[in-house]
Each structure stands twice: as C-alpha cells, then as structure tokens.
Amino acid sequence: MKVYTNPDKSTWNELCRRAQFDKSELNEIVTAILENVKGNKDEALYAFAEKFDNAKLVSLEVSNEEIEEAKTQVSEELKKAIEQARNNIDVFHTSQKEEPKIIETTKGVQCWRKSVGIEKVGLYIPGGTAPLFSTILMLAVPAKVASCNEIVLCTPPNKEGKVNPVILYTANLVGVTKIFKVGGAQAIGAMTFGTETIPQVYKIFGPGNQFVTKAKELVQEYGVAIDMPAGPSEVLVIADETSNPSFVAADLLSQAEHGTDSQVILVSNNKGIIGEIENELEKQVNELPRKDIAQKALENSRTVYFDSIEEGIDFSNEYAPEHLIIASEKADDFIEKITNAGSVFLGNYSCESAGDYASGTNHTLPTYGYAKNYSGVSLDSFVKKITFQKLSKEGIQNIGNTIELMAEAEGLQAHKNAVTLRLKSLQL
Amino acid sequence: MKVYTNPDKSTWNELCRRAQFDKSELNEIVTAILENVKGNKDEALYAFAEKFDNAKLVSLEVSNEEIEEAKTQVSEELKKAIEQARNNIDVFHTSQKEEPKIIETTKGVQCWRKSVGIEKVGLYIPGGTAPLFSTILMLAVPAKVASCNEIVLCTPPNKEGKVNPVILYTANLVGVTKIFKVGGAQAIGAMTFGTETIPQVYKIFGPGNQFVTKAKELVQEYGVAIDMPAGPSEVLVIADETSNPSFVAADLLSQAEHGTDSQVILVSNNKGIIGEIENELEKQVNELPRKDIAQKALENSRTVYFDSIEEGIDFSNEYAPEHLIIASEKADDFIEKITNAGSVFLGNYSCESAGDYASGTNHTLPTYGYAKNYSGVSLDSFVKKITFQKLSKEGIQNIGNTIELMAEAEGLQAHKNAVTLRLKSLQL
Numbered sequence: 001m002k003v004y005t006n007p008d009k010s011t012w013n014e015l016c017r018r019a020q021f022d023k024s025e026l027n028e029i030v031t032a033i034l035e036n037v038k039g040n041k042d043e044a045l046y047a048f049a050e051k052f053d054n055a056k057l058v059s060l061e062v063s064n065e066e067i068e069e070a071k072t073q074v075s076e077e078l079k080k081a082i083e084q085a086r087n088n089i090d091v092f093h094t095s096q097k098e099e100p101k102i103i104e105t106t107k108g109v110q111c112w113r114k115s116v117g118i119e120k121v122g123l124y125i126p127g128g129t130a131p132l133f134s135t136i137l138m139l140a141v142p143a144k145v146a147s148c149n150e151i152v153l154c155t156p157p158n159k160e161g162k163v164n165p166v167i168l169y170t171a172n173l174v175g176v177t178k179i180f181k182v183g184g185a186q187a188i189g190a191m192t193f194g195t196e197t198i199p200q201v202y203k204i205f206g207p208g209n210q211f212v213t214k215a216k217e218l219v220q221e222y223g224v225a226i227d228m229p230a231g232p233s234e235v236l237v238i239a240d241e242t243s244n245p246s247f248v249a250a251d252l253l254s255q256a257e258h259g260t261d262s263q264v265i266l267v268s269n270n271k272g273i274i275g276e277i278e279n280e281l282e283k284q285v286n287e288l289p290r291k292d293i294a295q296k297a298l299e300n301s302r303t304v305y306f307d308s309i310e311e312g313i314d315f316s317n318e319y320a321p322e323h324l325i326i327a328s329e330k331a332d333d334f335i336e337k338i339t340n341a342g343s344v345f346l347g348n349y350s351c352e353s354a355g356d357y358a359s360g361t362n363h364t365l366p367t368y369g370y371a372k373n374y375s376g377v378s379l380d381s382f383v384k385k386i387t388f389q390k391l392s393k394e395g396i397q398n399i400g401n402t403i404e405l406m407a408e409a410e411g412l413q414a415h416k417n418a419v420t421l422r423l424k425s426l427q428l
Numbered sequence: 429m430k431v432y433t434n435p436d437k438s439t440w441n442e443l444c445r446r447a448q449f450d451k452s453e454l455n456e457i458v459t460a461i462l463e464n465v466k467g468n469k470d471e472a473l474y475a476f477a478e479k480f481d482n483a484k485l486v487s488l489e490v491s492n493e494e495i496e497e498a499k500t501q502v503s504e505e506l507k508k509a510i511e512q513a514r515n516n517i518d519v520f521h522t523s524q525k526e527e528p529k530i531i532e533t534t535k536g537v538q539c540w541r542k543s544v545g546i547e548k549v550g551l552y553i554p555g556g557t558a559p560l561f562s563t564i565l566m567l568a569v570p571a572k573v574a575s576c577n578e579i580v581l582c583t584p585p586n587k588e589g590k591v592n593p594v595i596l597y598t599a600n601l602v603g604v605t606k607i608f609k610v611g612g613a614q615a616i617g618a619m620t621f622g623t624e625t626i627p628q629v630y631k632i633f634g635p636g637n638q639f640v641t642k643a644k645e646l647v648q649e650y651g652v653a654i655d656m657p658a659g660p661s662e663v664l665v666i667a668d669e670t671s672n673p674s675f676v677a678a679d680l681l682s683q684a685e686h687g688t689d690s691q692v693i694l695v696s697n698n699k700g701i702i703g704e705i706e707n708e709l710e711k712q713v714n715e716l717p718r719k720d721i722a723q724k725a726l727e728n729s730r731t732v733y734f735d736s737i738e739e740g741i742d743f744s745n746e747y748a749p750e751h752l753i754i755a756s757e758k759a760d761d762f763i764e765k766i767t768n769a770g771s772v773f774l775g776n777y778s779c780e781s782a783g784d785y786a787s788g789t790n791h792t793l794p795t796y797g798y799a800k801n802y803s804g805v806s807l808d809s810f811v812k813k814i815t816f817q818k819l820s821k822e823g824i825q826n827i828g829n830t831i832e833l834m835a836e837a838e839g840l841q842a843h844k845n846a847v848t849l850r851l852k853s854l855q856l
Contacts, residue, residue, distance in 0.1 A: 081833040088533035088827070095531045096541070103523045105516035105788035113524070116767050118801055130839040166837060202801040217649075220657070225801040229648070244853070250846035257842040289841050331818075338814065339544050346818040349850055353843040354819055357834045358827045360533035361815040373546055373630040373653040375813040385803040386766065387789040390759075390774040391782055399516070399786045405509040406785045409594060411558040413717050414685040415781040418678040422777055425672070 001266065001281075003274070003303040007315075016319040018231060018368050019261055019300060023214060030185045030214040037189030042196045048186040053127075055161040055181070060197045062163060062179040070168035082170060085358040086137055092360030093142040096379035100388075108395025115383040117147040120199060122191035123176070124206035127156035127183055131164035132207070133171075134356065138363050138377065139205045140174040146382035151176045152191060152199055156183020184208075185215035192219040203227070205364070205377065227377055231368030232261040235352055236321035236341075238312050239268040239277065242329040244348050248273075249280030251325055251351050256297035257290040264301040265319060267312040274303055313337045320371040323352050342371045396422050429694065429709075431702070431731040434739075444747040446659060446796050447689055447728060451642060458613045458642040465617030470624045476614040481555075483589040483609070488625045490591060490607040498596035510598060513786040514565055520788030521570040524807035528816075536823025543811040545575040548627060550619035551604070552634035555584035555611055559592035560635070562784065566791050566805065567633045568602040574810035579604045580619060580627055584611020612636075616643035620652045631655070633792070633805065655805055659796025660689040663780055664749035666740050667696040667705065670757040672776050676701075677708030679753055679779055684725035685718040692729040693747060695740040702731055741765045748799040751780050770799045824850050 007015055036044045042060060049055045102112045123139045125132055136153070143151045153176045155163055163181060171179050180198055182190055188208075194200030203225040204216060216226045235255035239248050252264045268274050285294050306312045313334055316324060320340035328334075331346035338344060342365030343355055355361045364377035391399075400423045407415035435443055464472045470488060477483045530540045551567045553560055564581070571579045581604045583591055591609060599607050608626055610618055616636075622628030631653040632644060644654045663683035667676050680692045696702050713722050734740045741762055744752060748768035756762075759774035766772060770793030771783055783789045792805035819827075828851045835843035 078833055078837055081830040084534070084827065084830045085834060088537070091533045092531050092539050095529055101523055103520050103788070105519045106512070109516070109782070109787050111520045111788045113806070114763075119767060132838060134834055134838060221645075223657075223797060223801075225798075229651075246849055247846070247853075250842065250849050254840070254842040254846045257840060284842075284845065288845075289839075294842065335542075335816065339547060340812070341814055343815040343817070346816060349819045349821055349824045350817050351819075351824075351846040351850065353831050353835055353840075353846050354537070354824070354827065355815075355817055356831075356843060358830045359537050359817050359819065360531070360539045361817050366812075369651060370653075371812065371814075373651075373812065375811075376815060378541070378813060378815075380808065380813070383803075384768070384794075384799065384801065385806060385808070386769050386799075387771040387783075387804060387806075388763065388774060389771070389778050389783055389787050389789050391778045391787065393777055396777045396779070396782070399512065399782065402509040402512045402786045403781050403784075405506055406513060406562055407781055409506055410560060410562060411717075412682070412685060412781075414678065414682040414712075414722065415784060417712065417716075418675070418682045418779040418781045421674055421678050422779065425675075 001278070001298055001301045001303045003305060005305045006307060007304060012315060012318050015302065015304065016369070018263060021210070026210060026214045030211055030218060033185040034189040034215060034218060037186050037195070038193045045182050045186055045190060045195060048184065049157060049181065052184055053156050054159045055157045057157065057161050057181055060180050060182060062168060062181060067168050067172045070165035073165035074169045078166065082133070082173065085134070086141060086174060088358055088360035089137050089141045090145065093145045093379045097145070106395065106398045108392040108398055110390045112388050113385045114388060115385050117149070117383055118203050119148065120150040120152070120201040121148045121382060122201035122204045123151065123153045124187055124204065124208055124212060125153060125155040125167060126208050126212070127158070131167050133166045134363065135206060136167065136170045136176070137174060140171065140176050142362070142377070142379050143382050144175050146379055148382055150199060150201070152178050152180065152201055154180045154182045154187035154191060157181035185211040188212060188215035188219055192222050192224045227364060227381055228366055228374045229370060232263060233258045234263040234321055234367055235323040235325060236265040236267060236316050236319055237325040237327055238309065238316060239266065239270070239273050240309055240328045241270045241273060243273055243327040245273060245276035246280045247348055247351065248277050248327050249284050251327070252281060253284055253288065253294050254353055255323065256294040257288060260293055260296035261300070262297040264297060265321065266303040267306065267315060269306055269309045269312060271305060274305060310337070316341070320369045322365045322367045322371060325350070325352060340372045342366045342376050393426055397426060429706070429726055429729045429731045431733060433733045434735060435732060440743060440746050443730065443732065444797070446691060449638070454638060454642045458639055458646060461613040462617040462643060462646060465614050465623070466621045473610050473614055473618060473623060476612065477585060477609065480612055481584050482587045483585045485585065485589050485609055488608050488610060490596060490609060495596050495600045498593035501593035502597045506594065510561070510601065513562070514569060514602060516786055516788035517565050517569045518573065521573045521807045525573070534823065534826045536820040536826055538818045540816050541813045542816060543813050545577070545811055546631050547576065548578040548580070548629040549576045549810060550629035550632045551579065551581045552615055552632065552636055552640060553581060553583040553595060554636050554640070555586070559595050561594045561598040562791065563634060564595065564598045564604070565602060568599065568604050570790070570805070570807050571810050572603050574807055576810055578627060578629070580606050580608070580629055582608045582610045582615035582619060585609035613639040613643035616640060616647055620647040620650050655792060655809055656794055656802045657798055660691060661686045662691040662749055662795055663751040663753060664693040664695060664744050664747055665753040665755055666737065666744060667694065667698070667701050668737055668756045669698045669701060671701055671755040673701060673704035674708045675776055675779070676705050676755050677712050680709060681712055681716065681722050682781055683751065684722040685716060688721055688724035689728070690725040692725060693749065694731040695734065695743060697734055697737045697740060699733060702733060738765070744769070748797045750793045750795045750799060753778070753780060768800045770794045770804050821854055825854060
C-alpha cells in the first residue's frame with residue numbers, strides 16, 4: 001500500500017478517486033439483452049441460461065421439491081447461525097418502523113405520514129463461487145418487515161440447472177415468495193418487464209457484476225426503481241495508538257478479498273502502528289485462499305498518515321467510505337464529526353464482518369462516494385411514505401386566505417378558487 | 429371527460445396509462461448542453477442565458493442589492509401568507525426528525541442510525557409565467573431542517589436579466605445560500621459539474637420542463653442524486669353521495685390548469701354526483717384565466733364509475749395518483765385501503781391547494797405512477813441515514829461463531845479471520 005504523509009487538501013480529491021471503468025461497450029450489450037427479454041420473455045430466459053450459465057433448464061421457477069431437498073443439505077450448525085443473523089437483522093429493521101404521528105400544523109389542519117410496503121419487490125442474488133445467502137437476509141428480512149406482498153428472487157443456476165442449497169434454504173426461511181433460476185442482466189430485465197413466468201416488480205435490489213449493475217441503471221427508464229447505484233466494495237480504517245494492528249490488518253483483508261477492484265484505505269496518526277499493520281498484512285495475506293485477489297486489491301489501496309486524527313476524519317468524510325472502521329478505544333469521541341459514510345464500526349471489536357453478516361445492520365451500502373448523497377438499504381427502502389392531510393372547517397378558515405394569496409401570486413386562479421368556494425360556503 | 433362504467437379489471441392497465449412522450453430527440457439536445465457546461469463552465473452559462481432567456485447577464489449570482497430591492501417589492505400581505513406556509517412546512521418536516529435509537533440486537537451488540545444532512549444540495553425553480561416560490565418553501569425549508577450546509581438555487585432570468593422578486597424574497601427568507609440566474613438543462617449541468625461561480629452539489633431537487641427533467645435523468649451518471657423521476661402533475665378524486673360537486677369540480681380544475689398534459693381522474697359510485705360535477709366543471713372552467721389549458725387537460729381525463737366505492741379505491745391504487753382526494757364525509761374509513769398515492773386529502777375541506785401551499789405537507793410528489801415505488805420529498809430526502817455499530821468483547825463473543833460459520837459458507841476466509849483473531853485474543 002502506497003503511503004501518503006500529511007497530503008495537502010488540494011490533493012485529496014485525487015486521493016479519494018475510485019477506479020474508473022469504461023462502460024460504453026456495456027451499454028450496447030446490456031441494452032440488447034434487455035430488449036431480447038422484453039420481446040421474447042421466458043423463451044429469452046431459457047436461451048440465456050443455456051448461453052451464459054451452460055444450463056438446460058426444464059423450469060425457470062425453483063420447485064417445492066428442490067426447496068425441500070435443500071433443507072436437508074444445510075448443516076444444523078449453519079441453520080442456527082443463519083437464525084441468529086436473521087433475528088438480529090429483524091430486530092434492527094423492525095426498530096425502524098414509524099408509527100403515524102398526527103401533527104396539527106395550524107388549528108384544524110392535521111398532517112401525517114404513513115409507511116406502506118412497496119407491493120412487489122425483486123431481489124437479485126449473484127451466483128459465482130460464493131453463495132451470497134447473507135444478502136438474502138439483508139434484503140428479504142426488511143421486505144417482510146415492510147409487508148411487501150410479493151418478494152421475487154432471481155439467481156443464476158449452475159451447469160446442472162441447480163441453485164446452491166443455502167440460497168434456497170435461506171430464501172424459503174425468510175419468506176421469499178418465488179425463486180427463479182435467472183441470472184445476469186436478463187434477470188433484471190425479467191423483473192422489470194415481467195414474463196409469462198416471472199412477475200413484474202416495482203423495485204429491484206441487490207448486488208451483481210457489471211452487466212447487472214448496468215442493467216439496473218438502464219431499466220429505471222421503464223419506471224422501475226432500484227436500491228442505489230453500485231460500485232466496488234470499500235473500507236476505510238482509522239487507526240491510532242490504541243488500535244490492535246492484527247485486527248486492523250484482518251479487517252483490511254476482509255475487504256480486499258472481495259474482488260481485485262475492492263479499495264482499502266488506512267488512515268492513521270501513528271507511524272509505528274502503520275508499520276505494524278503492514279507487517280501483519282504481509283503475514284496474514286499469505287494464509288488466505290483468496291490471496292491473489294486480496295493482494296491485487298491492496299495494490300489499488302492507500303495508507304494516509306496525518307499528524308492529527310481530526311484531519312484523518314476530515315479526509316474520511318471527503319472519501320465517503322462505504323464502511324468506516326474507527327479502530328480506536330476513543331471511537332465514540334469521533335461520532336459527531338462523521339458526515340459521510342455508509343456504515344460505521346466503532347472500537348476494536350466491531351469488525352466489518354459483524355455488519356456483513358450478523359449484528360443486525362444492513363450490508364447493502366453506498367459505495368464509490370455515494371455515501372455523500374445516498375443511505376444504505378433500510379426499512380425505508382421497502383416502503384413509500386404517503387402523506388395524509390385532513391382539514392376541518394376551522395382548518396380551511398385558518399389557512400384559506402394564505403392559500404388564496406399564494407395561488408394568486410403564482411397566477412393559479414383555479415387553485416385559489418378551490419379555497420374561495422369552500423370559504424364562501426362557510427360564511428353562509 | 430370520457431365516462432367508463434364498471435370497467436373490467438383487464439382494462440384498468442389501459443385506463444391508468446399516462447400520456448407517452450417521445451424523448452429520443454431530447455437526449456441529444458440535452459447531452460450537448462451538459463457537455464457544453466462541463467467544458468466551458470460559466471462561459472457556457474452566459475451564452476445560454478443570451479440564447480434561451482434573451483438575457484445579457486453581467487453576473488450569474490444574484491447580488492445582495494437585488495435581494496434587498498426584492499424585499500421592498502413584495503406586499504406585506506403576501507409576506508404574511510408566506511410566513512404562515514413556511515411555519516407549517518417547518519413544523520411538519522421538523523416532526524420527521526429521528527433521534528438515534530440504540531438497539532441492542534444481541535447482548536453487547538449495539539446498532540443505531542443517525543441522520544446527517546446532505547452537505548450540498550441544489551434546487552431548481554422554473555421560470556415562465558408563474559413564479560413558483562411555493563416550491564422554494566417545499567425544498568429549502570426541509571433542507572434547513574436537515575442542516576444541509578449549502579443550499580444553492582438556480583432559476584432562469586427574464587429578458588432584463590432579473591429574477592421575480594417573490595422568488596428572491598422567499599429564497600432569502602428560508603436561508604438559501606446562493607441564488608443564480610441560470611435556467612434549463614444548463615442549470616442542472618452547472619450544479620452537477622460545478623463552474624467557476626456555481627458550486628457542485630450532491631443532490632438536485634425541483635421541477636422543470638422536459639429539458640430539465642431529461643437533464644436530471646442524465647446527470648445521475650456523474651454521481652449526483654436527484655429527488656425523483658418526474659412526469660406531468662395529476663389528481664384522482666373519489667366522490668360519493670356526500671361530496672360537494674362544486675368543490676370537486678374546483679379541485680379537478682386546479683389540477684387541470686397546471687398544464688395541457690395534466691391528468692385528472694374522477695372516480696365515483698354515484699351517477700347523480702358525476703352529472704352534477706360535470707355541470708359544475710363546465711360552469712367553472714369558463715371563468716378561469718387559464719381556461720384553454722384547463723380545457724385541454726380535461727380532454728385527456730377520465731371519469732370512472734364503479735358500483736362500489738371499494739372497487740374505486742382498488743382502481744386508485746392501480747393508478748397510483750400523485751394527489752388523491754377522497755371527497756367524502758366517510759374518507760377516514762378508506763385510509764387503511766390506500767396502498768399507492770403520493771399525498772392523500774381527506775374529506776370535503778382538504779383541497780389539493782391546501783397541500784400545494786400551506787398545510788405543511790410537501791408538494792413535491794411522485795407522478796406518472798411512481799407512487800408505487802417512490803415517496804414524495806420529505807426530510808428523508810435531505811439526509812443520509814448512517815448506521816453505526818459497537819460490539820463489546822461480550823458482543824463479539826456472542827455473535828462471533830455465527831459470523832465465522834456464515835463467512836466460511838460464503839467462502840470468505842478473511843471475513844472469518846477478522847472474527848477468529850478477536851475471539852482468540854479474548855480466550856487468553
């Protein structure tokens with residue numbers, strides 16, 4: 001990791017830059033896939049499964065038999081772990097529920113908001129080497145808490161046309177309505193347009209490769225909403241003299257192993273600690289099965305030394321990390337200073353993997369600097385907050401004149417008239 | 429307004445269709461404007477002001493003198509009206525503040541969310557015949573409540589290079605940081621990229637014509653967020669035998685006068701009331717200054733009769749109106765049945781113009797069916813909700829094994845290792 005010492009503020013912009021990707025070619029490829037799904041529906045999905053997943057599917061939907069079989073293939077130990085994680089995620093997201101609060105803004109004028117679950121949501125879970133069943137918990141548990149009626153899940157099949165049993169077990173456990181063997185951009189297209197088999201949804205969630213990400217970007221034009229724009233995963237760790245170097249190195253590596261494009265930033269005000277963390281990194285990385293990926297990711301990564309930890313926090317706010325670990329016994333002192341981050345981990349025992357799996361917070365977070373303007377996924381992501389208002393006769397009398405004056409000043413006579421008629425009727 | 433009687437559910441999709449627009453040409457025009465602003469910054473903005481607004485500007489920023497002058501040009505009566513509206517909007521949006529709630533999901537595992545204002549936001553206020561100062565209240569008041577640091581406002585100048593005094597007065601009153609004489613797609617570009625004069629912002633809010641809407645859609649690619657996708661304004665009114673036909677007609681017209689593409693839907697279970705409303709419409713429309721616009725809008729509009737009001741509510745949920753007026757004395761009975769709407773107005777005295785101006789709810793709402801998956805603007809729109817977590821030694825011991833098992837099952841050894849190292853250190 002390249003080390004920068006007290007970098008001048010004018011250079012921070014450059015230091016905070018994420019990897020750039022050329023997405024121009026993607027556009028064409030993904031647009032063609034989406035058009036194909038829109039036009040040919042299920043037929044296109046079967047063909048893509050054969051082409052991209054090498055799978056000859058008999059059915060797109062996972063059957064009850066497959067789910068029952070999956071239940072027997074997951075160890076009791078893992079089932080218990082999933083249950084503890086599910087419970088914590090459920091508790092934290094349930095705590096985000098808002099009861100309607102009726103506010104009387106002026107006598108006789110009552111206003112409130114009511115959260116209503118988005119009726120149909122779609123979850124995308126990537127395939128590949130690792131079965132990301134933790135992401136099912138992170139998306140389907142809040143969807144259930146929000147009372148979304150229909151929770152559809154798409155995930156690519158393997159060559160045998162099967163889906164990993166832990167994926168099936170978890171999806172079934174948390175109440176996913178239907179599971180489909182559809183991957184990639186075609187899955188995003190299927191949930192956007194609907195096919196003979198796959199229901200159209202109103203909002204699509206979940207991670208994916210560059211094709212999936214591009215597809216999520218493009219389908220918004222057709223009226224579907226998405227969780228948030230996506231980029232490679234990242235962590236920024238702030239370490240001081242109270243940090244444990246071996247813990248910090250382990251946290252940096254748990255980010256680095258995600259992918260070669262993962263970004264890892266170490267910020268510290270202590271050169272001794274930086275040296276110790278570097279030693280630990282070298283030691284630990286060699287023992288990892290995903291060593292090559294992690295090593296490559298570390299090459300994109302940076303260590304930034306500042307004389308003062310406060311300047312380190314300023315730098316972190318400018319970087320706006322997806323994950324921010326304050327690996328310090330004094331972490332609480334910095335809470336008020338944090339303005340941009342997806343999720344913050346305080347102290348030496350709050351490792352990122354706690355939030356990735358089981359503490360209860362959501363792991364679907366804004367990357368790529370989006371923590372400056374987006375929140376991570378929460379219960380909010382699965383509801384619409386509808387406003388209500390109720391004016392009594394007294395209410396319209398109390399604010400009627402204000403509305404008339406403002407509507408008149410905006411040149412909207414019919415807006416004014418809607419009030420005038422009511423006020424007149426009350427003068428009789 | 430064309431009348432449909434007990435339309436079969438299979439036809440609802442068609443009945444709920446909004447006007448379609450061909451946006452293909454727009455793409456090219458708006459992309460060129462954005463590229464020009466990105467490259468030539470202020471210079472481009474001066475040139476566009478001359479080209480599109482016929483204004484030779486000396487300065488892009490509104491001066492203090494102009495603001496002081498504006499204060500003298502707004503009547504005391506209107507100032508008082510603005511103050512009442514500002515106060516109600518402030519009260520309602522302040523009630524949306526969330527204090528952090530610390531949740532212990534497992535003993536020793538604390539999780540919470542904290543709302544932090546988006547640091548830099550940009551508001552766009554259209555020019556044209558009517559000065560939409562009410563929209564400044566709707567956007568800048570919650571931005572202040574959210575403690576956004578920088579609130580930038582762009583609005584087009586008139587031929588004399590001036591901005592309407594009520595716009596300036598209101599923006600200054602509610603704490604907008606800087607006001608710029610920039611309109612159209614170029615304003616959206618300026619706030620996205622930043623220029624010598626105009627600061628780059630993280631999120632852009634506000635209505636506009638098709639060029640502005642397209643620009644907001646396109647600039648998201650550069651990392652800026654927007655309030656929501658936009659379409660023409662719309663209202664659905666549910667009327668029964670307890671409705672006041674003249675009030676309902678006035679409400680329908682106050683939507684219709686917005687623009688020829690506004691959509692107005694009347695749903696009722698009472699043919700007599702439908703007839704009376706139609707008579708009132710004819711009478712009232714002729715007295716409006718914006719009669720031609722309103723009449724044109726009524727042509728795009730529909731009356732739908734259902735034998736049962738419950739089916740009318742189902743239809744409304746399928747339509748997902750921006751504004752839903754339940755013009756009935758029994759409006760409260762239907763609250764639980766409403767699943768898709770931007771803002772709901774209950775009873776005979778809750779006219780849409782109350783919410784448009786002064787009741788306290790926000791008037792920036794999802795149109796075009798987006799009420800199925802988006803909320804209107806609220807305090808939430810101006811903050812990021814950052815999650816925090818803090819695990820004690822006991823906390824990591826209580827969930828550590830769960831994290832290890834899940835990370836292992838996902839093939840992420842470094843994630844597991846970050847926990848294993850901590851657990852080991854606690855066994856010593």
